[in-house]
Amino acid sequence: MNSASAVKFLYAAYIATWVVHASYIGSLVRRYSRLRRQMKDMGK
Amino acid sequence: MKKAFPILAVLTALFLAYAFYQAMFIAPTDALQGDVYRIIFYHVPSAWTAFLLFFINFIASVQYLASAKPSSARAAKWIVIAVGIIGVVVPFLPQVQQWLNTIGMYPSSAATTALMIPAAYFLVGKYFLGQDLDVLAVTAAEVGVVFCTIVLITGPIWARPVWGIWWAPGDIRLTSTLVLWLIYVSYLVLRHFSDGAQTQKLAAVLAVFGALDIPLVYFSIWFFRTQHPQPVIGGGGSMDPRMLHVLLISWMAFLCFAFLVCWARFQLEKLRREVEEAEALESLLEPGGSAGQTSKGKVLSRGRQ
Numbered sequence: 186m187n188s189a190s191a192v193k194f195l196y197a198a199y200i201a202t203w204v205v206h207a208s209y210i211g212s213l214v215r216r217y218s219r220l221r222r223q224m225k226d227m228g229k
Numbered sequence: 230m231k232k233a234f235p236i237l238a239v240l241t242a243l244f245l246a247y248a249f250y251q252a253m254f255i256a257p258t259d260a261l262q263g264d265v266y267r268i269i270f271y272h273v274p275s276a277w278t279a280f281l282l283f284f285i286n287f288i289a290s291v292q293y294l295a296s297a298k299p300s301s302a303r304a305a306k307w308i309v310i311a312v313g314i315i316g317v318v319v320p321f322l323p324q325v326q327q328w329l330n331t332i333g334m335y336p337s338s339a340a341t342t343a344l345m346i347p348a349a350y351f352l353v354g355k356y357f358l359g360q361d362l363d364v365l366a367v368t369a370a371e372v373g374v375v376f377c378t379i380v381l382i383t384g385p386i387w388a389r390p391v392w393g394i395w396w397a398p399g400d401i402r403l404t405s406t407l408v409l410w411l412i413y414v415s416y417l418v419l420r421h422f423s424d425g426a427q428t429q430k431l432a433a434v435l436a437v438f439g440a441l442d443i444p445l446v447y448f449s450i451w452f453f454r455t456q457h458p459q460p461v462i463g464g465g466g467s468m469d470p471r472m473l474h475v476l477l478i479s480w481m482a483f484l485c486f487a488f489l490v491c492w493a494r495f496q497l498e499k500l501r502r503e504v505e506e507a508e509a510l511e512s513l514l515e516p517g518g519s520a521g522q523t524s525k526g527k528v529l530s531r532g533r534q
Contacts, residue, residue, distance in 0.1 A: 191265040191390040198268040198383040199249075202275070205382065209375045210490070217497055223504050227511060 234492070241485045248475075248482035256475040268387040269472075274480035275379040276406075278487045280443055282373030283413065287440035288349045289357065289366035290433035296362065297430075309350045316343020332451050360502070363429050366436060367420060368494045370413050372487055377410045392456060402457035405446040412439035 252270035259266035295305035319325055320336035320343070329336055357365050384403070385395040397403055416439060420432050450457050468476070 191263055194386050194390045195265050195267050198386040199271060201382045201386065202271045202379050205375060205379050206486075206490075209372075213490075213493055213497060216501075220497070220500055220504055223508070227504070227507060 234489070237485075238489055241482070241489055244482040244485055248479040251475045251478050256472050257469060259472075262391055265387065265390050268383055270476060270479040272380060272383040272387060273476060274483040275376045275383065277480055278483050279373045279376035279380060280447060281484075282369045282376065282487065282491075283409070283440060283443055284345075284349065285353070286366050286369040286373060286413075286436050287443075288346075288353050289362045289369060290436035290440075292350065292354050292357070293362040293366060293433045294430065294437070296359065305350075309347045313344055313347035316340060316346065319343075334451075361499075363433070364495055364498045364502070366433065367417075368491050368498060370416050370436065372491050372494060374410065374413045374417060375490075376483075376487065377406070377413065380406060381410055397456040400456045401449045401453045402446065402455045405442060405449055409439075409442045409446050412442060 248270070252267055256267065256270070258264055291305060295302045317340045320329060320339035326336050329339055353362070353365065384406075388397070389395050412435075416432055416435050419435060420428060423431070449455060
């Protein structure tokens with residue numbers, strides 16, 4: 186495989202890494218928002 | 230602590246950006262693989278971080294199980310001390326030293342690694358007590374699974390242009406890493422779907438046995454002939470010092486990132502448990518006949534993650 190097309194794999198790996206991290210952080214934010222809503226409901 | 234988080238987050242982002250710049254532009258190009266080898270700067274630090282987090286999960290789980298009774302806590306303490314002493318002495322025995330040399334490992338490295346077990350055990354025991362140990366265990370497992378997922382994604386992406394295949398079936402390093410990931414995913418699934426009072430203990434036991442796979446994954450490339458390359462540090466592996474320098478910078482950046490994510494996840498888990506306890510209490514205090522039924526449901530769900 187030539188170097189130019191192999192570089193695509195490098196970009197794919199770096200992008201995949203940050204997609205996984207961003208998804209996980211997104212899931213943490215969603216869980217936190219849900220907890221905040223629950224706390225608000227309890228306060229009513 | 231709350232104020233420090235945004236500052237640390239900005240510093241970590243800058244550190245990660247610096248590590249990215251080093252990985253892409255400063256590290257020299259590999260003579261054989263070309264630029265695609267730069268995947269190593271994300272693949273290997275993610276693997277090391279996952280191992281470290283699974284190790285923390287193991288230590289927290291042992292501490293959690295040991296803290297159930299004073300006698301088991303005492304026994305665990307002495308076992309850990311014994312492991313530390315044996316781990317420091319054994320690598321310097323002539324026969325063991327000779328064997329370590331054949332696999333390219335310094336006795337001092339082996340002894341230092343062995344010392345990490347009692348050090349981590351007592352450190353975790355000092356700063357985390359009771360339920361916090363369980364919170365730490367689930368935090369480390371979850372973030373560890375995220376890093377291990379990255380290892381399993383970036384590995385095949387790297388393998389395709391270099392080996393010509395996405396996956397080498399039967400390769401012990403690849404298979405044992407997949408098994409490790411499955412063990413910790415099952416640990417998280419158990420915690421999520423089981424709502425019995427024993428869930429935390431069962432999960433801790435699973436974590437202790439699951440951790441046995443960590444040394445198998447790590448040492449598999451030292452002892453078995455695999456498609457996977459030999460270790461980049463020790464084990465007879467050699468790496469350009471400039472590449473190694475960038476690799477270590479990248480690992481430090483990912484460690485800072487993992488620390489921050491763990492911190493956020495730890496606080497989230499503590500908050501979740503507090504909310505569930507408050508809800509259970511609230512339903513107990515509710516006037517009317519449904520209190521008992523509702524609170525039972527809430528209390529039972531405390532084991533869920």
